[in-house]
Amino acid sequence: MVTVGAVEGSSMRNPGTIMGVAEDGSFAGSLSGGCIEQAVVAEALQVLKSGAPRVVRFGAGSRYLDIKLPCGGGLDLHFQPLDGDDIAADCLGAIRGRTPFSILIDEVGVRHSPEWRQTSFDSVTGSGVFGHWPAPRLQIIGHGAGVMALTELARAIGCGTNALTPDEQLLEAMKDRGLGVELIKRTGQTELIESDPWTAIVFLFHDHDWEIELMAHAFDLPHFYLGAMGGRKAHAMRCEALKTRGISEEQLSRIRAPIGVFHSSRDPQTLALSTLAEVIRTYQDTDFEATLG
Secondary structure (H helix, E strand, O other): EEEEEEEEEOOOOOOEEEEEEOOOOEEEEEOOOOOOOHHHHHHHHHHHHHHOOOEEEEOOOOOOOOOOOOOOOEEEEEEEEOOOOOOHHHHHHHHHOOOOOOEEOOOOOOEEEEOOOOEEEEEEEEEEEEEOOOOOOEEEEEOOHHHHHHHHHHHOOOOEEEEEEEEHHHHHHHHHOOOOOOOOOOOOOHHOOOOOOEEEEEEEEEOOHHHHHHHHHOOOOOEEEEOOOOHHHHHHHHHHHHHHOOHHHHHOOOOEOOOOOOOOOOOOOHHHHHHHHHEEEEEEHOOOOHHHO
16 A cells, blocks of 8 residues: 655645555556656565565655656655555445545554544654545436536546436436436425535526425535526525525525536536536535534
C-alpha cells in the first residue's frame, strides 16, 4: 500500500491518496498525472521483497534526480507491505456503508479506525493519520432528459446516484442503461428520498408543482447541497409555496437556484455539467467536521 503522506508545492493528489501494488507489478490507483507511477511500482516491489516499510521522496528534494514532477512540487510517499486483506476489507466496508473512517500508520503497521480524524503525517517516523469522508452522492428527483444526463455524468466520475422520476418512459430508458432509478407516482412519496450528510439533493422538474412537498421534506434530511432547476421567477414562486409549508427564510436561502455554476443552460448535457460542477465544488468547500460536530 503506497500512501501520499505529505505534499510540497503543487500536486495532482492530496495526502491520504492510496495506490496499491501487487507482487506481479500490477497496480491500482495513481499518485500523479503519470509522472512517477512506474518508479513507484519499482520501489514498491523492493519493499515487498524486504518486508519493511519506508518513506520515499519524489519530485523536489528527491534522491531520484531523473524523476521530476512537472508541477515542481514534491511528494513524500509511505510504502507499507501488507500481510493480509483486513485493512482493505475494513475500509471497503466503511466506503460501502458510507461512514467516515481513518487509516492509521505507525510502527505497528497500518490499520483502520472507524472514525474520521484530521490528516497528519511525520516524514521522519513514517507515522500518520489519514481521514476519509464518504464520497459525494446525488439524489436526483425530476423528469426530462436532464435527469438521465446528470445521472450518467455523475456515475462517470464515480459518484453514487439515485434517481426518482414520474416519467415512465424515462424510467425505462434509464433502466436500459443500467442507471439506478425508481418511479415516483405521487408528490407525497417523500419516503423514497435517500440522503445522508454527504448527499446532494437535486430537483429537475419543469412542472414545479411536483417539487414543493418533496422539497419541504428534503430540508428535514441530512445533505450538503440542495438545488433546483428553474429561473429566478420560478424560484420566487417556489419560495412562496415553501413558506406556506413552514420553511424559513434561512432555509430558503440555502437552495441553489437557478441551479449550476452557469445559468440558462439550454440542453440536458450542459445542465448536467453545470449542476455537477456546483455539487462537487460545494462538497469540496464543506467543512464536514464542523457541520457534523
